[in-house]
Amino acid sequence: MLHYIGKRLLQLIPVLLGMTFIVFLIIRAIPGDPAQVILGQQATKEAKAALRASLGLDNPWYIQYVNYLGDLLTGDLGESMRTKATVSSELWPYLAATFELALFAMILAVIIGVNAGIVSAWFQNSWFDYFAMILALIGVSMPIFWLGLMGQWVFGIQMDLLPTSGREDARNPVDPITYMYVVDTIIHGRFDQLWDVLKHLILPAIALATIPMAIIARMTRSSMLEVMRSDYVRTARAKGQNMFWVVYKHALKNAIIPVLTVIGLQMGLLLGGAILTETIFSWPGIGRYIYDAIGYRDYPVIQSGILVIAFVFVMINLIVDILYSFIDPRIKYD
Amino acid sequence: MSEMAPNATIDVVIKQDQSVGPWREAWRSFKKSKAALVGAVIVAFFILLAIVGPFFVPEGINDQVLKNRLQPPSAEHWFGTDDFGRDIFSRVVHGARISLWVGFSSVIGSVVVGSMLGIIAGYYGRWIDTIISRIFDIMLAFPSILLAIAVVSILGPSLQNALIAIAIINVPNFGRLIRSKVLSIKQEEYITSAKAIGMKDARILFSHILPNSMTPVIVQGTLAVASAIIEAAALGFLGLGAEAPTPEWGKMLADARIYLINAPWTMIFPGLAIMLTVLGFNLMGDGLRDALDPKMKN
Numbered sequence: 001m002l003h004y005i006g007k008r009l010l011q012l013i014p015v016l017l018g019m020t021f022i023v024f025l026i027i028r029a030i031p032g033d034p035a036q037v038i039l040g041q042q043a044t045k046e047a048k049a050a051l052r053a054s055l056g057l058d059n060p061w062y063i064q065y066v067n068y069l070g071d072l073l074t075g076d077l078g079e080s081m082r083t084k085a086t087v088s089s090e091l092w093p094y095l096a097a098t099f100e101l102a103l104f105a106m107i108l109a110v111i112i113g114v115n116a117g118i119v120s121a122w123f124q125n126s127w128f129d130y131f132a133m134i135l136a137l138i139g140v141s142m143p144i145f146w147l148g149l150m151g152q153w154v155f156g157i158q159m160d161l162l163p164t165s166g167r168e169d170a171r172n173p174v175d176p177i178t179y180m181y182v183v184d185t186i187i188h189g190r191f192d193q194l195w196d197v198l199k200h201l202i203l204p205a206i207a208l209a210t211i212p213m214a215i216i217a218r219m220t221r222s223s224m225l226e227v228m229r230s231d232y233v234r235t236a237r238a239k240g241q242n243m244f245w246v247v248y249k250h251a252l253k254n255a256i257i258p259v260l261t262v263i264g265l266q267m268g269l270l271l272g273g274a275i276l277t278e279t280i281f282s283w284p285g286i287g288r289y290i291y292d293a294i295g296y297r298d299y300p301v302i303q304s305g306i307l308v309i310a311f312v313f314v315m316i317n318l319i320v321d322i323l324y325s326f327i328d329p330r331i332k333y334d
Numbered sequence: 335m336s337e338m339a340p341n342a343t344i345d346v347v348i349k350q351d352q353s354v355g356p357w358r359e360a361w362r363s364f365k366k367s368k369a370a371l372v373g374a375v376i377v378a379f380f381i382l383l384a385i386v387g388p389f390f391v392p393e394g395i396n397d398q399v400l401k402n403r404l405q406p407p408s409a410e411h412w413f414g415t416d417d418f419g420r421d422i423f424s425r426v427v428h429g430a431r432i433s434l435w436v437g438f439s440s441v442i443g444s445v446v447v448g449s450m451l452g453i454i455a456g457y458y459g460r461w462i463d464t465i466i467s468r469i470f471d472i473m474l475a476f477p478s479i480l481l482a483i484a485v486v487s488i489l490g491p492s493l494q495n496a497l498i499a500i501a502i503i504n505v506p507n508f509g510r511l512i513r514s515k516v517l518s519i520k521q522e523e524y525i526t527s528a529k530a531i532g533m534k535d536a537r538i539l540f541s542h543i544l545p546n547s548m549t550p551v552i553v554q555g556t557l558a559v560a561s562a563i564i565e566a567a568a569l570g571f572l573g574l575g576a577e578a579p580t581p582e583w584g585k586m587l588a589d590a591r592i593y594l595i596n597a598p599w600t601m602i603f604p605g606l607a608i609m610l611t612v613l614g615f616n617l618m619g620d621g622l623r624d625a626l627d628p629k630m631k632n
Contacts, residue, residue, distance in 0.1 A: 014468050014471075014472070015468075015471050015472050015475050018468065018469070018471075018472030018475070019472060019475050019476070021472075022472065022473075022476070022481075022484060023484065025488065026484055026487050026488055029488045030488055030490075031488075031489070031490075037490075137369075137613065137616065137617065138609070138613060140616060141560065141609055141612040141613035141616050142609055142612075143564050143567055143568065143584075143587075143605060143608045143609060143612070145567075145568060145571050145584075145587060146587060146601070146604075146605030146608060146609065149587065149590075149591065149594065149601050149605065150601075150602075150605070152594060153594055153598050153601070157594060157595055157598075268477065269477055271477060272476075272477025272478065272479045272480050273477075273479070275479060275480070275483070275572070276479070276568055276571065276572070279571075279572065280591075290483070291572060294483070294487070294572065294573070294574065295573070299487070302483075302484075302487055306476070306480050306483065306484055309477065309480055310475055310476045310477070310480060313475065313476070313477055314475045
């Protein structure tokens with residue numbers, strides 16, 4: 001196992017280098033003069049020269065890349081052109097907000113998706129099966145930004161049930177410790193704030209969860225159908241075991257393995273989807289941070305935001321691969 | 335009952351076998367799936383809408399009638415009007431042309447480049463395979479929308495650049511698919527025979543390997559059109575795709591956001607159009623997969 005983990009970590013090195021190179025290109029490959037594009041048409045010669053110097057654009061590209069890698073290794077993600085603060089110092093609150101949202105979305109997607117898949121397979125070809133699978137198909141076809149807007153309109157504006165933007169009630173702000181507000185309100189024992197924070201989470205989490213939920217439901221159903229036809233499940237049923245236990249204890253144990261891979265993959269994809277959800281719900285996460293940076297042509301923030309999400313995405317995939325080999329001993333890595 | 339001569343029986347069997355070719359078999363299987371047929375009808379409808387729709391809509395896409403701004407749906411304006419008094423129905427119909435154009439052309443671009451790279455990697459192997467496969471790994475290490483944002487950040491926001499970005503992010507998916515197919519096909523006896531009779535690599539690649547690798551590409555391509563349409567709309571929504579006044583569905587949704595309270599119809603119809611088109615391609619793609627390549631089902 002250690003050999004496998006070591007091998008996967010070694011394989012990661014060229015991928016991480018390639019990722020940093022693509023992100024490095026974001027400024028350097030801009031057609032024409034990057035300083036002109038970043039600062040706009042009105043920029044003075046001095047301002048452009050100063051920006052070129054600060055970004056090291058006057059050096060040959062390979063020197064720039066080596067310097068960029070050196071900066072990354074020391075945790076220097078550059079400086080925001082808008083706020084003038086270092087990106088690494090600004091990043092954590094945004095990242096924590098995105099983690100909280102992605103985690104809640106994934107919890108929703110797994111609980112609903114897995115159970116819908118199980119019940120659909122259990123009662124194959126029933127009205128529930130058809131209904132759930134049609135919903136799942138609509139779910140995978142749904143643009144999440146539209147779903148988010150519809151959610152705001154129906155539950156926020158028409159029914160006035162849930163807040164439509166932000167993370168908290170501005171009149172009752174959370175005192176941040178970890179910047180994951182659910183955790184922070186629990187630490188402070190402020191359960192009135194916890195309820196408020198959870199209400200703010202519901203709509204964006206549902207919007208973000210829809211696609212993974214649909215994919216997990218479809219995957220669970222097909223995996224369960226395969227397992228339910230196997231001899232050991234038939235034997236358990238022939239012995240007169242309660243059907244609920246046959247499904248949830250015996251069948252699910254084997255059927256869940258491919259579903260776990262999908263769950264891991266979707267967790268990474270949620271980070272990509274967060275940019276759209278956070279934009280709609282004004283959720284101050286890393287997606288929103290990148291979106292705002294695009295508007296201000298704040299290239300160091302765009303670069304570092306994309307790099308951080310891609311890095312987390314790669315790490316989640318690595319952890320899923322390693323966990324997979326623990327969960328399914330039939331898999332032999334060589 | 336008359337007896338049939340043995341030769342006649344063989345003839346009948348051979349004729350029956352010939353009548354059920356692989357494509358006909360696939361079509362039979364496709365037809366059996368109601369969901370796939372519904373998908374095909376939806377796709378056909380939107381393609382027709384994209385081609386002829388703009389000639390029949392009541393108003394021009396950019397006709398501004400400010401006294402009619404933010405009118406709810408009515409007999410005159412089926413989908414209502416937007417903040418410039420433009421007819422949303424006309425703009426949604428024109429938007430079909432843009433979305434399908436981006437969807438198809440970006441996927442064709444991805445298929446062409448991905449197939450070339452996949453074939454070269456799979457057929458020649460060794461260092462060239464390692465390099466191409468690592469490039470694919472690196473590209474797939476990014477969530478697709480982020481890679482698209484990175485590409486558009488470099489090229490600048492426009493519909494054309496969004497199309498290029500979407501084509502680029504889908505290249506590794508097709509490249510990997512073709513590569514794995516080529517790896518299995520190149521072990522087949524007919525490829526060994528072709529090499530033995532001195533056939534050139536280019537002819538083997540394009541006459542034998544490529545046509546035999548296309549089935550999964552057709553399936554994946556149909557599903558990729560669906561995701562390309564969503565990605566183009568997402569880029570438009572983020573302000574990185576089509577620019578005003580182009581009636582691109584994602585851009586229309588972005589513009590509608592501020593009228594959510596007073597004029598929700600400005601948001602409902604473009605979103606519905608995206609969802610229905612994508613649903614159509616997904617249903618059709620699922621049906622094609624089951625008909626052409628059942629092994630891909632899970």
